[in-house]
Amino acid sequence: xxxxxxxxxxxxxxxxxxxxxxxxxxxxxxxxxxxxxxxxxxxxxxxxxxxxxxxxxxxxxxxxxxxxxxxxxxxxxxxxxxxxxxxxxxxxxxxxxxxxxxxxxxxxxxxxxxxxxxxxxxxxxxxxxxxxxxxxxxxxxxxxxxxxxxxxxxxxxxxxxxxxxxxxxxxxxxxxxxxxxxxxxxxxxxxxxxxxxxxxxxxxxxxxxxxxxxxxxxxxxxxxxxxxxxxxxxxxxxxxxxxxxxxxxxxxxxxxxxxxxxxxxxxxxxxxxxxxxxxxxxxxxxxxxxxxxxxxxxxxxxxxxxxxxxxxxxxxxxxxxxxxxxxxxxxxxxxxxxxxxxxxxxxxxxxxxxxxxxxxxxxxxxxxxxxxxxxxxxxxxxxxxxxxxxxxxxxxxxxxxxxxxxxxxxxxxxxxxxxxxxxxxxxx
Numbered sequence: 001x002x003x004x005x006x007x008x009x010x011x012x013x014x015x016x017x018x019x020x021x022x023x024x025x026x027x028x029x030x031x032x033x034x035x036x037x038x039x040x041x042x043x044x045x046x047x048x049x050x051x052x053x054x055x056x057x058x059x060x061x062x063x064x065x066x067x068x069x070x071x072x073x074x075x076x077x078x079x080x081x082x083x084x085x086x087x088x089x090x091x092x093x094x095x096x097x098x099x100x101x102x103x104x105x106x107x108x109x110x111x112x113x114x115x116x117x118x119x120x121x122x123x124x125x126x127x128x129x130x131x132x133x134x135x136x137x138x139x140x141x142x143x144x145x146x147x148x149x150x151x152x153x154x155x156x157x158x159x160x161x162x163x164x165x166x167x168x169x170x171x172x173x174x175x176x177x178x179x180x181x182x183x184x185x186x187x188x189x190x191x192x193x194x195x196x197x198x199x200x201x202x203x204x205x206x207x208x209x210x211x212x213x214x215x216x217x218x219x220x221x222x223x224x225x226x227x228x229x230x231x232x233x234x235x236x237x238x239x240x241x242x243x244x245x246x247x248x249x250x251x252x253x254x255x256x257x258x259x260x261x262x263x264x265x266x267x268x269x270x271x272x273x274x275x276x277x278x279x280x281x282x283x284x285x286x287x288x289x290x291x292x293x294x295x296x297x298x299x300x301x302x303x304x305x306x307x308x309x310x311x312x313x314x315x316x317x318x319x320x321x322x323x324x325x326x327x328x329x330x331x332x333x334x335x336x337x338x339x340x341x342x343x344x345x346x347x348x349x350x351x352x353x354x355x356x357x358x359x360x361x362x363x364x365x366x367x368x369x370x371x372x373x374x375x376x377x378x379x380x381x382x383x384x385x386x387x388x389x390x391x392x393x394x395x396x397x398x399x400x401x402x403x404x405x406x407x408x409x410x411x412x413x414x415x416x417x418x419x420x421x422x423x424x425x426x427x428x
Contacts, residue, residue, distance in 0.1 A: 031226040036146050039219060039229070043142050044135055046220045053134055057127035064120035070113045073105035073287075093297075099307075100292035110282030111275060119272035126265035133258035138218065144426055145215035149229055151422040152208035158414055159201045162407070166194040169393065173400065186400035193404050200411075237421070240428045241369045246362050253358045260354060263347035270340035277336040280329035281322060288316040361427060368424035372417075379410070379417040386410040 034042065044050060077100065084094040106113065173190040176182045213223055221227065243249070254260065291313050295306035322329070389406040392398045 031228055032221075033228050033230055035230045036143065036232055039146055039215065040139050040142050043138055043219045047138060047218060048220045050131075050134060050138060053127075053131050057124065057131060060120065060123045060127050064117070064124050067113070067117045067120045070106070070116070073103050075101065075103045077101045095297035096295060098292065098294035100290055102288065102290035104286060104288045107285040107287050109284040109286075110279030112279045115272050115275040115279065119269055119276070122265055122269050122272065126262060126269070129258040129261040129265065133262060136258065142215065142218050145211055145218060146229060147422045147426050148211040149208055149215060150231055151418050152204055152211060153229075153231070155415070155418050156201065156204045156208060158418075159197065159204055162411065163194070163197040163201055165390070166190070166197045166407075169390075169403070170194045172394065176396070181396060182400065189400050189404060193407065234421070234425070237372075237425065240425070243362075243365070246359065249362055250355060250358055253354060254351070257354050259350055260347075263343070263350045266343040267340065267347055270336065270343040274333065274336040274340060277329065277332040280325065280332060283319060283321040286318045286320075288314075288318065290314045365424070365427040368420065368427045372420040372424045375413065375417040375420040379413040382406070382410040382413040 079097070079099045081097045082095070084096075086094075170187075170190045170193075173182060173187045177184060177187040212227060215229075216223060216225060216227055219227075291311070293307045293311040295303050295310065299306055301309070386406050386409075389398060389403050393400070393403040
């Protein structure tokens with residue numbers, strides 16, 4: 001009993017903890033701190049569209065279950081109680097009642113039940129791959145939004161550092177202008193650069209906010225919910241360039257991509273539809289049975305006696321043979337064949353699309369990594385040059401124009417570096 005009680009307590013604690021976590025995750029006043037993996041997991045569990053797809057699958061499972069019940073007989077009962085009043089009749093009030101229970105079962109209907117069950121089963125299995133396909137797309141969108149926020153944050157950090165440098169240069173230029181060592185135009189250029197750097201910081205902050213809103217939407221979080229992302233370790237970015245051969249990637253993709261499985265199921269479902277259409281040519285056989293009884297108040301016998309005497313049993317075997325259906329069956333079969341051909345064409349086209357897309361993404365990844373390597377070297381070079389020019393400007397050995405030219409070159413190189421870095425990570 002003690003172990004039993006302890007087990008109950010542990011279950012209750014786990015349930016309360018899970019409920020508390022669920023509540024905490026969705027309270028706007030609390031800040032969520034998510035890694036990329038946590039964002040993906042949260043989206044797969046909470047995205048409204050993803051939940052809607054689960055309901056679609058559940059609906060198909062119900063249809064599949066119900067189609068299997070069609071093998072069973074249907075049973076119904078009926079009871080009627082009638083009252084008749086005739087003023088000119090000596091027996092002016094007459095009561096009578098009839099009661100019955102009937103059962104019907106389809107013995108054979110051209111395989112309609114069997115093929116409907118198979119079709120609905122295929123629909124349930126296809127729904128699994130449709131969910132996987134959506135999960136893939138949702139994951140990619142979450143990664144893209146997450147990396148966009150991360151890129152904004154890294155860029156913002158560098159821009160704020162540059163803004164501080166621009167402010168120092170503007171103050172230094174102000175003192176030099178007062179001392180008469182530089183022209184007013186040079187000082188105004190420094191002031192303009194400071195204003196530009198302020199704008200860049202503000203613009204990046206707005207971009208970060210917008211990308212964060214996109215991420216919240218994918219996670220089905222309220223815009224008011226405070227969300228902070230935890231940056232992953234990007235120091236392993238060089239090892240991410242190690243990729244299997246293109247042929248291996250294509251082979252894996254052709255085996256695992258849900259898109260291909262979905263089109264295969266479309267072909268199988270279309271084949272089931274042809275079988276269902278052909279069933280219209282075939283006869284159907286059904287079995288019926290029932291019991292019934294009744295009574296009438298004009299009969300001198302008692303109610304119970306009448307029910308016993310009037311008790312009867314029925315059984316029937318019905319064969320229905322289609323003779324002429326105004327060519328509806330033929331038209332249905334031909335239409336189903338067209339749907340099958342369309343499904344087969346779509347399957348072939350999807351295979352081509354997947355192969356093309358995978359190869360393009362593979363080449364884009366290689367290109368992005370190459371650009372990342374080049375931009376990394378470039379931004380380091382411009383950083384060293386900018387630092388050197390900054391020291392020369394403080395010493396008064398170069399003009400403001402020379403300084404700002406190098407600074408703008410460095411800013412451009414920084415933007416290229418950050419963009420290429422996260423483009424490669426996303427493509428990878």
